[in-house]
Amino acid sequence: MAIDIKNISKSFTTKDKEFIALEDINLHVDDGELICLLGPSGCGKTTLLRLIGGLEEADSGEIYDGRGLIDGSSKDRGFIFQQYSLFPWLNVLDNVMFGLNLAGEKSKEENLAAAERYLDRVGLADFKYSYPHELSGGMKQRVAIIRSLLNHTPVLLMDEPFSAVDMLNRHSLQEQLIGVWKRFETTIIFVTHDVDEAVYLADKIVIMDKKPGRIKDIVEVPLERPRQRESREFLDFQDEIEKLLGIWEL
Numbered sequence: 177m178a179i180d181i182k183n184i185s186k187s188f189t190t191k192d193k194e195f196i197a198l199e200d201i202n203l204h205v206d207d208g209e210l211i212c213l214l215g216p217s218g219c220g221k222t223t224l225l226r227l228i229g230g231l232e233e234a235d236s237g238e239i240y241d242g243r244g245l246i247d248g249s250s251k252d253r254g255f256i257f258q259q260y261s262l263f264p265w266l267n268v269l270d271n272v273m274f275g276l277n278l279a280g281e282k283s284k285e286e287n288l289a290a291a292e293r294y295l296d297r298v299g300l301a302d303f304k305y306s307y308p309h310e311l312s313g314g315m316k317q318r319v320a321i322i323r324s325l326l327n328h329t330p331v332l333l334m335d336e337p338f339s340a341v342d343m344l345n346r347h348s349l350q351e352q353l354i355g356v357w358k359r360f361e362t363t364i365i366f367v368t369h370d371v372d373e374a375v376y377l378a379d380k381i382v383i384m385d386k387k388p389g390r391i392k393d394i395v396e397v398p399l400e401r402p403r404q405r406e407s408r409e410f411l412d413f414q415d416e417i418e419k420l421l422g423i424w425e426l
């Protein structure tokens with residue numbers, strides 16, 4: 177599902193002061209594209225994601241998806257945050273199947289078979305009866321992603337989902353995300369302030385700046401997949417993005 181962001185502006189007022197979080201944002205995301213929003217803290221990445229999700233209302237401008245104007249949250253757009261949005265009282269299997277049986281599109285047995293197949297693919301077959309508190313951060317994140325994928329959410333909005341995970345697991349999760357994204361052709365908008373993560377994942381990197389929050393540049397990533405972090409092209413492109421970003425505090 178494509179997303180079209182047109183002339184979006186958003187301000188917040190605190191203590192009688194108006195703060196422009198986003199100014200005149202225009203962006204088109206193609207169906208099935210993986211876009212990374214990259215920029216310094218406070219440039220409005222999360223605010224933009226919440227607007228796309230329909231969790232926040234813009235002061236001006238509109239956002240459209242494949243069905244029309246976005247004016248609230250929808251099952252078409254799934255959120256994955258840094259804090260894992262799993263139900264602590266449900267085991268892994270019940271967490272990933274949550275919503276599937278309610279939708280009633282397939283039989284219980286078919287849903288169960290699909291859930292088990294996906295858990296197996298991401299190495300969680302032995303944990304299907306475990307509860308969230310028994311899993312590592314990376315495992316919980318995989319469960320959350322699988323739940324969205326099984327629900328065929330056409331747009332995934334991911335807000336620094338791997339930032340609390342250690343580097344090795346983060347790389348593995350990024351690789352898995354690419355794998356499932358390709359299989360499902362989901363549209364993904366992924367917020368990060370890690371240049372390496374954006375270069376590894378994105379079709380396009382949207383470079384943002386702050387005061388006011390705005391889009392500074394939109395850069396296509398010219399690297400073929402699977403991407404090799406240690407390759408000359410990868411490192412050179414990473415340098416290019418860092419130069420475009422300029423110097424900013426994380």
Ligand SMILES: Nc1ncnc2c1ncn2[C@@H]1O[C@H](COP(=O)(O)OP(=O)(O)OP(=O)(O)O)[C@@H](O)[C@H]1O
Pocket residue numbers: 188189190195197215216217218219220221222223224369389
């Ligand atoms: N509900 C709110 N009320 C007041 N100000 C807000 C609100 N939400 C966001 N802001 C302000 O808007 C600006 C953009 O915030 P946002 O969280 O979108 O930035 P970000 O780029 O995601 O930052 P980070 O990388 O630190 O998460 C910040 O200065 C923030 O303080």
